Amino acid sequence: xxxxxxxxxxxxxxxxxxxxxxxxxxxxxxxxxxxxxxxxxxxxxxxxxxxxxxxxxxxxxxxxxxxxxxxxxxxxxxxxxxxxxxxxxxxxxxxxxxxxxxxxxxxxxxxxxxxxxxxxxxxxxxxxxxxxxxxxxxxxxxxxxxxxxxxxxxxxxxxxxxxxxxxxxxxxxxxxxxxxxxxxxxxxxxxxxxxxxxxxxxxxxxxxxxxxxxxxxxxxxxxxxxxxxxxxxxxxxxxxxxxxxxxxxxxxxxxxxxxxxxxxxxxxxxxxxxxxxxxxxxxxxxxxxxxxxxxxxxxxxxxxxxxxxxxxxxxxxxxxxxxxxxxxxxxxxxx
Numbered sequence: 001x002x003x004x005x006x007x008x009x010x011x012x013x014x015x016x017x018x019x020x021x022x023x024x025x026x027x028x029x030x031x032x033x034x035x036x037x038x039x040x041x042x043x044x045x046x047x048x049x050x051x052x053x054x055x056x057x058x059x060x061x062x063x064x065x066x067x068x069x070x071x072x073x074x075x076x077x078x079x080x081x082x083x084x085x086x087x088x089x090x091x092x093x094x095x096x097x098x099x100x101x102x103x104x105x106x107x108x109x110x111x112x113x114x115x116x117x118x119x120x121x122x123x124x125x126x127x128x129x130x131x132x133x134x135x136x137x138x139x140x141x142x143x144x145x146x147x148x149x150x151x152x153x154x155x156x157x158x159x160x161x162x163x164x165x166x167x168x169x170x171x172x173x174x175x176x177x178x179x180x181x182x183x184x185x186x187x188x189x190x191x192x193x194x195x196x197x198x199x200x201x202x203x204x205x206x207x208x209x210x211x212x213x214x215x216x217x218x219x220x221x222x223x224x225x226x227x228x229x230x231x232x233x234x235x236x237x238x239x240x241x242x243x244x245x246x247x248x249x250x251x252x253x254x255x256x257x258x259x260x261x262x263x264x265x266x267x268x269x270x271x272x273x274x275x276x277x278x279x280x281x282x283x284x285x286x287x288x289x290x291x292x293x294x295x296x297x298x299x300x301x302x303x304x305x306x307x308x309x310x311x312x313x314x315x316x317x318x319x320x321x322x323x324x325x326x327x328x329x330x331x332x333x334x335x
Contacts, residue, residue, distance in 0.1 A: 318330075
């Protein structure tokens with residue numbers, strides 16, 4: 001007698017099919033993630049290239065690059081805990097050269113960041129200043145030294161100006177003061193300066209190390225510490241999210257991030273030296289360094305000639321420190 005033909009799968013066949021599908025998904029998901037990260041890294045690179053062009057257009061129009069941030073504290077030897085405002089930073093001054101005239105025209109540059117008439121515009125998110133690899137893009141509160149109530153809320157940014165190799169607190173006014181250099185040897189004074197610091201007025205002629213050998217702007221991710229395109233919030237503090245294990249972005253005080261907080265200059269500036277390599281160390285207690293969410297470890301950096309380079313955590317430490325200054329006289333040719 002002829003046996004009736006069966007329809008459907010046996011349990012074993014179904015399990016084999018499921019296993020094959022699981023293997024294919026396992027192979028596909030990492031590939032999709034890599035493609036997404038590559039696309040995000042490309043967009044981040046393009047953001048920095050546009051910022052580089054804007055900086056040079058600003059230089060053409062004003063015969064100098066924008067200040068790191070503007071403040072009534074004009075004493076180069078004074079640390080930023082003595083700042084008086086208004087605090088608007090380099091990224092706010094180049095807005096007209098990034099087709100952001102509508103944002104620029106709404107800012108009252110004589111009034112402080114995040115307060116009064118500037119409260120609303122200071123929270124405006126700008127895609128050009130956001131790396132798509134970073135999920136932490138919302139506006140954030142800035143606390144003063146009492147860490148009780150926010151004094152301002154400002155928009156997030158992923159790009160901060162290079163202050164030099166000395167920690168930003170000790171180089172806020174240019175002419176690095178020493179004392180916060182993590183025991184490193186190297187030139188202090190103007191040889192330790194980056195392009196940006198409080199009330200800086202640097203021109204291309206001041207970049208004697210060469211535009212192609214000098215970092216202008218780099219990345220900082222929101223899991224590391226908060227950054228903003230607006231400026232240095234006067235009296236505000238910049239917490240170090242990575243002082244928490246695990247990092248706790250946007251966490252309110254108190255806690256280790258606030259115990260290790262820098263002043264408002266760290267919201268728009270960062271330093272790079274031989275002990276603070278890009279995206280290195282965890283936990284890290286310095287909010288004013290460069291970090292990113294890109295893989296493998298490292299970050300994108302805009303150089304003075306408009307080029308963008310991904311510097312890894314394995315970069316030669318002395319080279320990295322040399323790239324952070326505009327007139328240190330170092331030779332950096334192994335990056």
